[in-house]
Amino acid sequence: EVQLVESGGGLVKPGGSLRLSCAASGFPFSKAYMNWVRQAPGKGLEWVGRIKTKTDGGTIDYAAPVKGRFTISRDDSKNTLYLQMNSLKTEDTAVYYCITMASFWGQGTLVTVSS
Amino acid sequence: SYELTQPPSVSVSPGQTARITCSGDALPKKYAYWYQQKSGQAPVLVIDEDSKRPSGIPERFSGSSSGTMATLTISGAQVEDEADYYCYSTDSSGNHWVFGGGTKLTVV
Numbered sequence: 001e002v003q004l005v006e007s008g009g010g011l012v013k014p015g016g017s018l019r020l021s022c023a024a025s026g027f028p029f030s031k032a033y034m035n036w037v038r039q040a041p042g043k044g045l046e047w048v049g050r051i052k053t054k055t056d057g058g059t060i061d062y063a064a065p066v067k068g069r070f071t072i073s074r075d076d077s078k079n080t081l082y083l084q085m086n087s088l089k090t091e092d093t094a095v096y097y098c099i100t101m102a103s104f105w106g107q108g109t110l111v112t113v114s115s
Numbered sequence: 116s117y118e119l120t121q122p123p124s125v126s127v128s129p130g131q132t133a134r135i136t137c138s139g140d141a142l143p144k145k146y147a148y149w150y151q152q153k154s155g156q157a158p159v160l161v162i163d164e165d166s167k168r169p170s171g172i173p174e175r176f177s178g179s180s181s182g183t184m185a186t187l188t189i190s191g192a193q194v195e196d197e198a199d200y201y202c203y204s205t206d207s208s209g210n211h212w213v214f215g216g217g218t219k220l221t222v223v
Contacts, residue, residue, distance in 0.1 A: 035212065037214075044199075044201065044215075044217040045152075045201050045203075045214040047212040047213055047214060050212065061210045063211070064116055102148050102160055103163065103169060105158060106157070107157060
C-alpha cells in the first residue's frame with residue numbers, strides 16, 4: 001500500500017523558515033517523480049514544485065511564487081522528500097501535500113505564517 | 116505563466132449529466148487529470164491521463180479531451196458527487212504543472 005506522510009508543519013513568523021518532510025512507503029521511491037502541492041485556506045490547489053529521479057537527472061522545477069525561496073530535495077536512502085521553505089510570507093499559509101504518480105497524496109501538513 | 120481555465124460553478128439536478136470543462140493551450144499535447152475534493156478531505160484522482168478511470172471510481176465518471184479543452188463528465192450525477200473538481204496538467208515544456216481554478220459542482 002502506497003503511503004505518503006507529511007510532517008514538519010506549524011506556526012512561523014513572516015521571514016522565517018521551515019522544513020517539511022514526506023516519508024514514503026509502498027512503492028519504489030527512487031524511481032518516482034515527487035511533487036509538492038499546497039492549498040491555502042478556502043482556496044484552490046496550487047502546484048509548488050517537482051523533483052525528478054536521480055536517473056533522470058534529479059531536475060527540480062518550481063512554481064513562480066516560490067522560486068528562489070523554496071528548495072525541494074530527496075533522500076532516496078531514507079525514502080523521504082523534503083521542502084525547505086525560507087523567507088516565508090503570509091501568503092504561504094496553506095496545507096502542503098506531497099504527491100506522486102498523480103494518484104497518491106499524503107494527508108497534508110498545515111503551515112501557518114503569521115506574526 | 117501557463118493557465119488552465121475552469122468554470123467556477125456547475126449545477127445539475129440528481130440524475131442529470133454534469134460536464135466540467137478545462138481549457139489550456141497545451142492540452143492538445145499534454146494529458147489532463149481530474150481530481151475530486153470534498154470538504155476537509157485530500158483530493159482524489161477520478162480521471163487519469165485524459166480518460167482513464169482509476170480503480171474504485173464509479174463508471175459514471177468519464178473524461179475526454181479535444182483540442183485545447185478537456186472535459187469531465189458525470190453521467191447521472193448523484194448528491195454525493197457534490198464537491199470541488201480540479202483539472203491538472205503541464206505546460207508545453209512538461210516541467211511546470213498547474214491546476215485549474217476549480218469548479219464547485221452542486222447537485223440539487
